[in-house]
Amino acid sequence: MTSITREPAARSTERYPVVVVGAGPVGMTLALDLARRGTRVLVLDSSETTTVNPRCNTTNARSMEYFRRLGLSDAIRRSGLPGDHATDVVYCTSLTGHELTRFRFSSSNEILAGTAHEFSDWPTPEPQHRISQIFLEPILDGAVASAEHAELRRGHEVVAVTQTEDRAMVTVREVATGHVYEVEADYVAGCDGGTSVVRRSIGAQLQGDGEASERRHSIYFRSPALAARLGERPGWMYWWYGQTYRGSCLRLDGSGLFLCHAKVPHGSDPDDVDSTVVLHEALGAEFDVEVFSVVRWTARRLVADTFRSGRVLLAGDAAHLWLPLGGFGMNTGIVDAMSLSWRLNALLGGWADDRVLDDYAAERRSVGEATSRAALKIDVDMSSVGRDPALRDTGSEADGLRAEVGRRIQQVDRQQWFSQGVQFGARYIGSPGIVMDEQTPESVSAITAIDEYVPSVDPGARVPHHWRADGSSLFDSLGDDFTLIVVGDDPSVGEGLAAAAGQLDIPLEVLHLEEPVDPRVYSGRSLVLVRPDHVVGWSGSEPPTDPTHLFCTILGRPLPEPDRRTAYLGETTK
Incomplete structure (x- = not known):
C-alpha cells in the first residue's frame, strides 16, 4: 500500500470545474x-510518461469520427504503421x-x-485506423499540452476522492x-x-465474468529479421495456430516492433x-528477438454496476473491462468520453x-453490457x-484442410473486422435523454448484430454520415452542441424549435439540407x-407540438413557468 505523508499545503486549495483522473486515451479525449x-479541466496521472505498453492497437471508425471533430484524425492516421503499409489481417499456422x-x-x-475500398464498405468519413496505443497517446498528450483550458499533471497520483453536496475533493x-x-x-x-x-471511492462493483476465456501470455519484442521475412504484402495482424499455443501477433511500427x-x-x-516456446510456435522459425516485456493477464467481461455517484463518474476501463477483440475496449471508452464531455459542459453552462x-x-x-457480450461472442x-x-x-x-479452415474463418470471423453493428449501430433504448414517438420502431437490444448496420435517424441512433455535394461529410456541418437538421424545401419548419432553444439558452445550429437524402434512412422525417455526441435526440416528420417540452425532456430541465411559455408555443401554433 502507498505510504502517504501529509504536509502543510504550500498553496490554497485549487478548484477546477472538472478533474479527470487518468491520462490514457479516454481521459485525454475527455x-x-x-x-x-x-471548460477548464485538470488531468492527473501517476505515470511520468505516456504508456510504454502497446495495449490497444486499433482506433475504430467511431473513435476516428470523434478525433476528426477534435482536429486530430489526420495526425493519428499518419502515425503508427508506415503510410504505404497494408493493414491486412492474416490467418496462418505461423508467421x-x-x-x-x-x-x-x-x-x-x-x-x-x-x-481506399473501405469508403464503399463503411458508412463513415473516417475508416478505422491501425495504431498502437504507444503512438496514439503522444498525439493526444501533445494536444492536451497545447489546449488553452486543459492542464495535465503527470507524476501526480490520486489516492482518494470524496464528495459533498456542492463539491468533490481529490487527494493527490x-x-x-x-x-x-x-x-x-x-x-x-x-x-x-x-x-x-x-x-x-464510490463503491461501484464490477459485475460479469471474472475469467471469460483462456488466460493470456503477451510478449512485446523487437525483431528486424522477422520483419524482413514477411513478404511483399505483410499483414498488420497475424492469427497463428501452433501445436500447443494459438494467438495473435501484431506489427506495431512496420519495421521491427511486434x-x-x-x-x-x-x-x-x-x-x-x-x-x-510461444515465440517459436508463433513465428515458425528462430529469429533474433529483443524482448521488452512479458505480461500475463486474464480475459474478463466486467461492467460496473453504476457509472455515477453524485459528482463522480466513471468512463473507459474504470467502468468496463472485456476481451480486447474487435478493438472494442478503448474505443468504447472514447465514446464514453464524448458522451460525458458535452453533458458536463452543459451542466456547468x-x-x-x-x-x-x-x-x-x-x-x-x-x-x-452489449459490447462486452459482442467481444465474448467473437x-x-x-x-x-x-x-x-x-x-x-x-x-x-493438409492443403485441403487449410483451404477449408480458411473458408470457415471467412464466414465466422468476418464479424470481428467488419463490426459496423457495434461501431455505428449501437442504440440507446429507453433513455430519458432521447424522445421517442409512434414512428420509432421498438428495439430489444442496444446492439442488434456485430456486423450489421442499418442507417437510421430514429431517436437513440448515431446520426448517419453521408457525403455532401462539396465533398464534405455531414458530420463536418454539424454544430458543436445541438444541431437541427432540416430536410426539404421549406427551412421554416424548424423555426419553432430554434426559437424554443433560443428562449432556453440552449446552443443550437440549424442545418438545412437542400440536397437529396436517402429516403430509406430518413423515412419521411424532415x-x-x-445531440452534441452525434446521437439523434428526436426526429419527426412534423414540428413537435411543444418544442420547449421536448428540449426540457432531453436535458432534464424543469418546464418554465406557464406565463413564460406562451411565446414558445406561439411559434408552433400559428
Whole structure:
C-alpha cells in the first residue's frame, strides 16, 4: 500500500470545474473535448510518461469520427504503421508458415487519398485506423499540452476522492516528492483503468465474468529479421495456430516492433509458459528477438454496476473491462468520453440539469453490457477453429484442410473486422435523454448484430454520415452542441424549435439540407435533432407540438413557468 505523508499545503486549495483522473486515451479525449468547449479541466496521472505498453492497437471508425471533430484524425492516421503499409489481417499456422486466409484492408495513404475500398464498405468519413496505443497517446498528450483550458499533471497520483453536496475533493500525491495536496472540483471523472481508485471511492462493483476465456501470455519484442521475412504484402495482424499455443501477433511500427499474444490452454499454469516456446510456435522459425516485456493477464467481461455517484463518474476501463477483440475496449471508452464531455459542459453552462448525468450512466452502461457480450461472442465463435493438428502437415490432404479452415474463418470471423453493428449501430433504448414517438420502431437490444448496420435517424441512433455535394461529410456541418437538421424545401419548419432553444439558452445550429437524402434512412422525417455526441435526440416528420417540452425532456430541465411559455408555443401554433 502507498505510504502517504501529509504536509502543510504550500498553496490554497485549487478548484477546477472538472478533474479527470487518468491520462490514457479516454481521459485525454475527455479533457480535449471539455477544453475545446471552454471548460477548464485538470488531468492527473501517476505515470511520468505516456504508456510504454502497446495495449490497444486499433482506433475504430467511431473513435476516428470523434478525433476528426477534435482536429486530430489526420495526425493519428499518419502515425503508427508506415503510410504505404497494408493493414491486412492474416490467418496462418505461423508467421512464416502456411497462410490460411486473409482479410484485405487499405493503407493509411490510400485512406488519406480517398481511394481506399473501405469508403464503399463503411458508412463513415473516417475508416478505422491501425495504431498502437504507444503512438496514439503522444498525439493526444501533445494536444492536451497545447489546449488553452486543459492542464495535465503527470507524476501526480490520486489516492482518494470524496464528495459533498456542492463539491468533490481529490487527494493527490506527487510521486517524486511524496507531497500530498488536495484539489476541489465540481465534477470528477474516473478514467483511471481497471484498478480504478475513483471506482472504489464510490463503491461501484464490477459485475460479469471474472475469467471469460483462456488466460493470456503477451510478449512485446523487437525483431528486424522477422520483419524482413514477411513478404511483399505483410499483414498488420497475424492469427497463428501452433501445436500447443494459438494467438495473435501484431506489427506495431512496420519495421521491427511486434506484440504477440498467446492463449494459455485450460488446465495449464500461466506461470509455467515459456516465452521462447510461444515465440517459436508463433513465428515458425528462430529469429533474433529483443524482448521488452512479458505480461500475463486474464480475459474478463466486467461492467460496473453504476457509472455515477453524485459528482463522480466513471468512463473507459474504470467502468468496463472485456476481451480486447474487435478493438472494442478503448474505443468504447472514447465514446464514453464524448458522451460525458458535452453533458458536463452543459451542466456547468447552466443549460442542462443534473439528470443528464444519470442519462450518461444508463446509456453507456447499456451499451457497455452489449459490447462486452459482442467481444465474448467473437472469442467463442472462433474457439473451435484451427484445432486439427494436421493443419501444419504437408501434402494434398493438409492443403485441403487449410483451404477449408480458411473458408470457415471467412464466414465466422468476418464479424470481428467488419463490426459496423457495434461501431455505428449501437442504440440507446429507453433513455430519458432521447424522445421517442409512434414512428420509432421498438428495439430489444442496444446492439442488434456485430456486423450489421442499418442507417437510421430514429431517436437513440448515431446520426448517419453521408457525403455532401462539396465533398464534405455531414458530420463536418454539424454544430458543436445541438444541431437541427432540416430536410426539404421549406427551412421554416424548424423555426419553432430554434426559437424554443433560443428562449432556453440552449446552443443550437440549424442545418438545412437542400440536397437529396436517402429516403430509406430518413423515412419521411424532415426534422432531426442531433445531440452534441452525434446521437439523434428526436426526429419527426412534423414540428413537435411543444418544442420547449421536448428540449426540457432531453436535458432534464424543469418546464418554465406557464406565463413564460406562451411565446414558445406561439411559434408552433400559428
